[in-house]
Amino acid sequence: MTIIAFNRYWVVRWPWVLINLLVLALLLGLSFWQWQRAAEKTQTLARIANWQQQGAVDIARLTTINTTVRDGVQMDFIGRWLAPMVWLVDNKMVNGRIGYDVLIAVEDDSASVDSVALLVNLGWVAAPTQRDFLPAVDIPPELRVQGIFRTRITGVLLGTNIENKGVWPMRIQQVNIESLSLQLNRTLVQGLTYQEKNSPFLIHYQPVILPPERHKAYALQWFLLAIAVIVISLLASARKRPQGIEL
CATH class of the missing domain: 1.10.287 (Helix Hairpins)
Structure with a gap:
């Protein structure tokens, strides 16, 4: 034509x-x-900057904030580790090396027994050469939680989420609040705090990569x-x- x-x-x-x-x-x-x-990304950075201006909060204050606007809240409190629970989030690559993100649940040091707990990502640890072995992690009974709270924490599930062999730490594929809450037998805040200071592990989380x-x-x-x-x-x-x- x-x-x-x-x-x-x-x-x-x-x-x-x-x-x-x-x-x-x-x-x-x-x-x-x-x-x-x-x-x-512009909205995320603006939201984080706004929460930084408002100052950090503890778990009790976090739970009073509407769930739709919690993303980006700055956290700062003394947390008590709910031992012996430690979850290792699988397939985390840092500086060309494969490893795990170390995940624990904490409660406010001054909280009551029936209060909600908070998941904290303490950072990265290298994986052993053999996959059958998990890295040894040393968690302090109390630590100062200083980080950013994020509500978007979905990951890729490659198989069974929790490899429960009856010993800690346990390997998981992704962070699922409901399943971890059941395993912990404790109510967890819907979200995850990424530690940004004073961690025994390598801190690598960035709220915005690009x-x-x-x-x-x-x-x-x-x-x-x-x-x-x-x-x-x-x-x-x-x-x-x-x-x-x-x-």
Whole structure:
């Protein structure tokens, strides 16, 4: 099929047009997705900065904050480890080495017996060479919890979540508040605090890995590629007007 426009012949091949439209839609979709990610990261950073200005809280104060706005709250209190429970979150890569995140449950040192507990990610520990063995972890009975509380803690489940062999620590695939609460026989706050200071393990958590500016750059990149597809398609289908033919 040939179309005459702008003093040129345009050869239209419908299979080629459909392929180009699909590629164009994909590139524009990726650009829009990256732009959305940038907006989400901007909101997250603003929320965290706002909570930092308001100051840190303990578990009791955290539970009074509406669950829909808790994400990013700064925590600072003396916690008592609910021994002997230690969970090792599997498949955590740090500096090119595989290992585990060390997860414990704590209660406020001044809390009553029936108060809620809080999950704390103390950081990373390297995995032994043989997977059948778990790393030895030394948890202090009391520690100062200083970190950021996050409500989005979903992970990838590769099999049975908790490898319960009757001894501690136990390996888990992802943090599931309900299952850990049942195992602990204690109500847990819906969320996870990532320790940011004074941990016996390697602290590696970052609330935002890629900044909003990086996502915007990716969005622009995909958008420019979409424009390039349009330009190349038009150039490939354009034909010069034959001599002696009036359009």
